[in-house]
Amino acid sequence: MSKIYILVVEDEPEVLDVVVRDLSSLEETFPIEMAVSVKEAREIIAEIEENGDKLGLAVCDHVMPGEMGVELMIDMQKQPFTERTRKVLLTGQAGLDATVEAVNHARLNRYIAKPWDPEELVKIAIDELTTYVIEHEKNLLPYLGILDAERLNEVIRSRGTVSDH
C-alpha cells in the first residue's frame, strides 16, 4: 500500500518543529516530511512521487526567503500529482492579495493565522486528510481509528464499498 504523506513547509526551524510536534499524533499513519524552503519542498514532492507514494496534506508558511508559499501552492495546483493534495496556509503575514491569490489559483482549502491553537491545527489536519482519503482511497478501514470515524463510516454506509461475505 502506498503511503500518504504530510508535508510541512516553514523557514524557521523552531516553528517547523512546533508544527511537526503538534501533528505528531498523525505521524504513525501519515509520515511527516519537513522542508525549510520551497525549493526543498519541491524536491521532497518529487521524491514522494518517485516512490509511488501520495501527498495528502501540505501545511505551508507564506513569507519565506526565496519563493513564497503561495507560489508553491499555485504550482502544486497545476501538477496532476499534487492537484488533489489538501492545502493549508499557515501564516501570520500573508496580505490580502496573497491570500486572494491562494484561494483563487491554488484552491487553498484552509487558512490558519499565526499564532495557532495546536488542537485546532490537528482538527483541521484530520478534517482535510479525511476528505483526502474519502476521495482517493478504496479501503477506508485503516483510517477509522485516526481520522474522522463518523464521516468515514457514513461514506462506508452510503458507498457500500465493504459488503458482507
Place this chain on the structure above:
Amino acid sequence: MKQKKSQRPVWLKTAVGLILGIIGFCIPLFVTFTGLSFAGHITLGIFLMAAVFWMMEPIPIYSTSMLVIFLQVAFLSSQSPLFSEAELPGTEIQMVSEEIWSVPASAIGSGDQVFLRIGPRSSEAVEVEIVQAQNDTVLIRGNFEEGAMIVSDAGHRLTGYTPVGFSVFFGTLASPIIILFLGGFMLAGAAVKYNLDKNLTSVLLKPFGTKPMFIVLGLMLVTAVLSAFMSNTATTAMMMTVAIPIAAQVAKEDGFRIMLALSIPIAANIGGMATPIGTPPNAIVISALNAQGINIAFGTWMILALPLVAVLILAAWGIMRVFFPPKIEKFKLDLTSKFQTSPKALMLYFFFGLTVVLWVTEAQHGVPSSMVAFLPIAGLTVTSIMEKEDIRALPWEVLWLVAGGIALGISMENTGLAVWIVSSISWDVMPQIVLLLVFGLVALFMSNFLSNTVTATLLIPLAVSMGTSGIAGDGFNLIISALLIGMACNMAMLLPISTPPNAIAMSTGFIKTGDMIKVGLVIGFVGIGIALILSLFYWPLLV
C-alpha cells in the same frame, strides 16, 4: 526520507496461494480415487482449488466463484469438449442361470458395481455380488431384466455422471435465492439513499432513554433488526455514526466505550441470522435445501431463527455488562429524525413496507418470497427511486460469490463427490446430536478465519449428501443440520477478520482484539449450545 517497504510478503502470499490452488486442481487429474466418478475427479479438482483460493485469497473471493463457474462450464457441462461427443458404450447383459449374469470384466466398477445404461449419456449404478471372475467375463448375482443394457466400460467418463447443460451453471446467478437477495439489496440501497435506515434508528432508539445499559440494548436491538434486512456491514457503519458521538462523551478508561463499539458488530452479525436475506450464508442453506425440493418460507425461517437471535443478543448484552461494566451514569443522546417526504421517498416507504409484509407472510399467501422480491426490483426502478448509478452500486460481487457456491454445490452432488467425501467416515455410529455438534464447531472454527459464505459453501453440500445418501443413518434431519451449519457460520465473531462488521468496529479504535476474543468466544459456544438445544426440541416441531 524512509525507503519504501518491500512488497515481498504480499506477492509471496499471492504466489503461494495460486500455486497451491493449481496443485489442488491437478491432484485429481493424476491420482485416481476408488469409487469416485471421472466427473467427480474434475469436481474434486475444482473444489480443492476453490477451497485454497477462498482460504488464502490470492484472488478476491468473488472472482474464485466466477472461476468455479467457468471451470464447471468448461469441463463439466454437457457442451464441454470432455462430454459433448461422449457416449456410453453398451452391452447386453447375459443370463447364465437364475439371478446369475455374465458381464464383461471391464463393466465392473470399483466397489462392485455395474452401471445400467439408461440412455447414451446416462447410467445408474447397481450394487452386485461377484460370484466368479473368469478371464474377460465375470459372473454376478443381481436382479436384472432380461436383455438389459449395461455399460461395458465402468471406467467411462460418463458413468456415475449425467452431464448437465452449461446454462445450469450460469443459471445459478438467476436462481430464486439470488433474486431474493437482489430484492433485498434494492430495498437496502434505496433505504440508504433516502436515509430511511438512519431515521428509523433515531425513532427506534428513543424509547431506550439515557441509561447506558438500556442504550446499549437499544443499539443492539435496532442493529439486529436493520441487519436482518440490510447488509450487516452497512448497518454497522451506519450505527457507528450513532455510537461515535456517544463514545466521545465517555471517559477513555470507562468500559462503556468498549461495550458501545463491540455491541454493534455483534448485534449486526447476530441479526443477519434472522431472515433468509440477512446474510449470504443463509442463501447457501436455502439453495441447498431447495435443490432437495425443500422450501423454507421466509416467515418460517424467521420463526426458526428468532429464538436464537433473541437469546444471543441478550446473552451478549449480559456478558458485556460483566466484562466491561459502565461507569458513566447517563449522557445526552442527540437523536433527530427527519423522514424525507418527497413523493419518491413516500413510495419507497410503501414498497419497503409492502415487500416486508409479503415476505413475512409467505406461508399464509403462498407466493414465494423470491417472486415477491421482484416487486421492489421492478417497483423501485419503474419509479426512478433507484437510478442507473444506484443499481450499479449494488454489491453484485456478493451475488456472484453466492452463485459460485451454489454452482459448486450442484456439481458436488451430481458427480457424487460430496457423498464420496463423507462416506470415508462411518458417521452412523455417532448420535445425531454429536454429528451436529461436530459440524457446528467445524463451521464456527472455519468461519472465524474464512468468509462465512465460503464456509457454508464448503460444508453444507457435505451435510446435505450425508442426509440424502443415508450415510448418517436414520434420524438425520437434512433441514436441521443445514440450518445449524448456516447459523454456526454466522456466530463467528472472534477476530477482526471474522466478519466485515468486526473489522469496522476494530478499526474505529475503541476496542482491543482481546476484548473481541473474550466476547466472541462466549458467543460462539453459547450460540452453538443454544442452536443444539433448538435443533433437539424446537426446530423439529416446525420442519
